[in-house]
Amino acid sequence: MTKKVLLLDGNSLAYRAFFALPLLANEQGIHTNAVYGFTMMLQRILDEEQPTHMLVAFDAGKTTFRHETFSEYKGGRQKTPPELSEQFPYLRKLIEAYQIKSYELPNYEADDIIGTLSREAEEAGDEVIIISGDKDLTQLASGSTVVYITKKGITDIEKYTVDHIQEKYGLTPQQIIDMKGLMGDASDNIPGVPGVGEKTAVKLLAKHGTVEGVYRDIEQLKGKLKEKLEQNEELALVSKQLATIERQAPIEVKVEDLTYSGPDMDQLQRIWQELSFKSLLEKLDAPEQQQEQQKELTFQVVEEVVPEMLSGAMAVQLEMAGEQYHTEPVLGLALADANSVYVIPPDVMQASDILKTWLEDGANKKYLADSKAASAAFHRSGIDLEGAEFDLMLGAYIVNPSLTYTDVANIVREYGYTDVSTNEQVYGKGAKKAVPFDELLHEHIARKAKAVWEVRAIVESRLQDNEQFGLYHDLELPLAVILGQMESLGVRVDRRQLEEMGQELTAKLKDIEAGIHEAAGEAFNINSPKQLGVILFEKLGLPAIKKTKTGYSTAADVLEKLEGKHPIISQILLYRQLGKLLSTYIEGLLKEIHEDGKIHTRFQQALTQTGRLSSINPNLQNIPVRLEEGRKIRKAFVPSEPGWVMVAADYSQIELRVLAHISGDEGLVEAFRTGQDIHTATAMDVFHVPADEVTANMRRVAKAVNFGIVYGISEYGLSEGLKISRKEAGEFIDRYLASFPGVQRYMEESVKQAKKDGFVTTLMNRRRYLPDINSSNFNMRSFAERTAMNTPIQGSAADIIKKAMIDMADALEQEGMKTRMLLQVHDELIFEAPPEELEKLKILVPKMMESAVPLNVPLKVDFAHGDTWYDTK
DNA sequence: CTGTTCACG
């Protein structure tokens, strides 16, 4: 029988896991992230691969035979952080519990052990999988050996087969060694040839095969490259030698000794407990045991609500089986305080005036898991909830927006409370999802209410500690009420209008489709990038510009570059554009119109990492506007009262104004204070010309640079945005930062703050944690750095419009106006209004929005109205 | 259930 042999690079994987995950710790304060990451990876591999033989190889000691060749090998490496060193004993114990063999050999590295064993296994005709975080190991790939290299994260894996290496580098596995020889490896301090990087190395090897081949043919080369190669021949050969994995190490283990037959479950459970791997333990002993672990809870299912049950402050859990709280049936209501828990079935709830009165009295404080969902659902039953004093989801979101807030059980677990089951445990998932029998359901609702009651104080104290209580209590909490009202009110949509547009579009699409099929010479699915790729790049022979993971890219920017090369391209672009309108906006929106003729979106208030809202079922924050054909969709969004008008008010350049404020950059502040066109002003400074000499192109460039600045600029990003070279993009950035030194300072400070504190903040002290900011992985770190620059800007803008919404809602009520706020689209607010209020609104709306938060530059709001949303321009 | 594409700010 052939064996399936798994060889793991213990040190490399532990390092990867350590840097990929935030610093977790168990109850004794021992850090566990590396062991945890290793475990997750291991579990996944065991599930997927089901090996018959396994070994974890470790490096032994500091020096190896390679140091005899090159004493600086792996020199300049940072010392292993103590937070990681302390985890190695646990890692060993864990491997022991899995009953996996481990091995190390003085003077050799883990690579060499793996190299030697994989050779033996191959010779015996066995299948081998090598797992490491180090790409060096890919040199071991062969017909029967695949090398898995962890990608960002730890459970994500890239599989290096011979073919994959060929495709990715155009090299054989053996040539990986030659590549390392030429380009070196900074992390192992292998020098390589100075000035030769991956690109050059690959080019050379494609032509000359090996390092030796390059030097054999050295006379064919010329210029700088030849010079560099000649000067460093010795270095190249030594580097190659260093990069070569020893496949004949004097190891004492044999492949036959590595049999794997599963973990010792008792031992595994013990070590997981020691490390506090709760989620893994749960998986281990299924839901039954989890139920048993919960503390007993007494609750009373009531047939009638009596005043004695109701106190001045209670947790209120209104249970629905799904997320769509605008339509989802109510399954029951639970009330909890320190002394008692009551569960009220839906019919009892509906019938009780006592309960309705209590819920509508703001003097009674309610603590809820999701106040917006509850009040929207109560609203359907004719109950106007008042006095929502605590919202678990919002509180937890403000403490840390990076977690997902969909389930009470998962939220309260973050705060150490475990006496409640997850929705999945109670309702099941996928096809098996169902409402359970009453006893189970009632207990679940009761436990949720109790959990909210118990956890409230902890969440609030965390908010206080972080100086975020104000943000939570005075911004997000009142906003939830307003959003709930906006959602319940809904937006009126003209069904007929959409249907007519749909018919036109359908006819047009049919014509275009026929034209495309004719041009292609066959019928195919234009919506399938795979089929389309074959037609364009194989059948029609157009040049493939970009590739995706799965094949040719056919994205719009690629197709645009091909326009003019073949008439089919512009037809495809048009087909895509109109197809999107039909399926997403015509058919999609029609499906979302409720019986009242309105669309009731849901604003997610605890989702984005920056503090913005998002809109779902449907998304009303991405209704087309940039292209006229799409913009017409907005004609279907109409006032819900006859004769009323739609009103739109949007902030002009809010993000750049926020940047001016928080950076304090004098030039930027001055430009806004004097009311200049900001892109023109930027162009003047960047190109050193007076206003009347700024050309349209200069302004276009300045605008793109401004965009880039807000996003956390990178040369590459700007070069893509402007379709110019990276070098030119870099020059624009340098000139911008020289012109606006305050902005440069802000960028540096943001990154510095993130590195020091682990998070960045907005104007109102919203936080975003950036665990990757000190990552050793360039990509992850760069991403985190751009995020550190962007989040305070985008997030502060979100803070401002949220405050404006609260002020605006207050003002409308104060003034006793009929106007209704309907939608928020990040920097604009949409209303419907009776015409007689228009004159007043023209003053009031900009005033409230502009004064929401005082900045050191003015905020500016543009106001428009019309018969439909389309006409508010 | 994931990847690609495309709509918005």
Add this chain to the structure above:
DNA sequence: ACGTACGTGAACAGC
């Protein structure tokens, strides 16, 4: 050298 602009949601194809 690395391979990206920041933040979202929905439809569709193809496993």
